[in-house]
Amino acid sequence: xxxxxxxxxxxxxxxxxxxxxxxxxxxxxxxxxxxxxxxxxxxxxxxxxxxxxxxxxxxxxxxxxxxxxxxxxxxxxxxxxxxxxxxxxxxxxxxxxxx
Ligand SMILES: [Zn+2]
Numbered sequence: 088x089x090x091x092x093x094x095x096x097x098x099x100x101x102x103x104x105x106x107x108x109x110x111x112x113x114x115x116x117x118x119x120x121x122x123x124x125x126x127x128x129x130x131x132x133x134x135x136x137x138x139x140x141x142x143x144x145x146x147x148x149x150x151x152x153x154x155x156x157x158x159x160x161x162x163x164x165x166x167x168x169x170x171x172x173x174x175x176x177x178x179x180x181x182x183x184x185x186x
Contacts, residue, residue, distance in 0.1 A: 091176040095119040105173030125184060127177035134168040
């Protein structure tokens with residue numbers, strides 16, 4: 088588990104800065120635009136898909152699941168993803184194709 092570094096100045100992101108990357112896609116030190124590598128895009132895309140589909144899947148399996156439990160599951164999954172996401176970020180200087 089390793090936090091990302093800037094492709095341009097090799098600045099090592101701090102945890103809070105990598106979370107901010109989700110909103111501001113620029114290096115906090117040199118201001119260069121950071122793009123996700125294809126590999127890293129997959130690693131961050133898969134948990135996002137899980138968050139969207141797993142709760143729906145669970146509800147169709149356990150039909151008696153209440154709406155409150157559904158929301159709780161979504162929030163827990165979201166927090167887990169947010170906590171681990173920065174470690175799967177990897178930056179490059181140009182936009183790479185998704186696959
Ligand atoms: Zn930089």
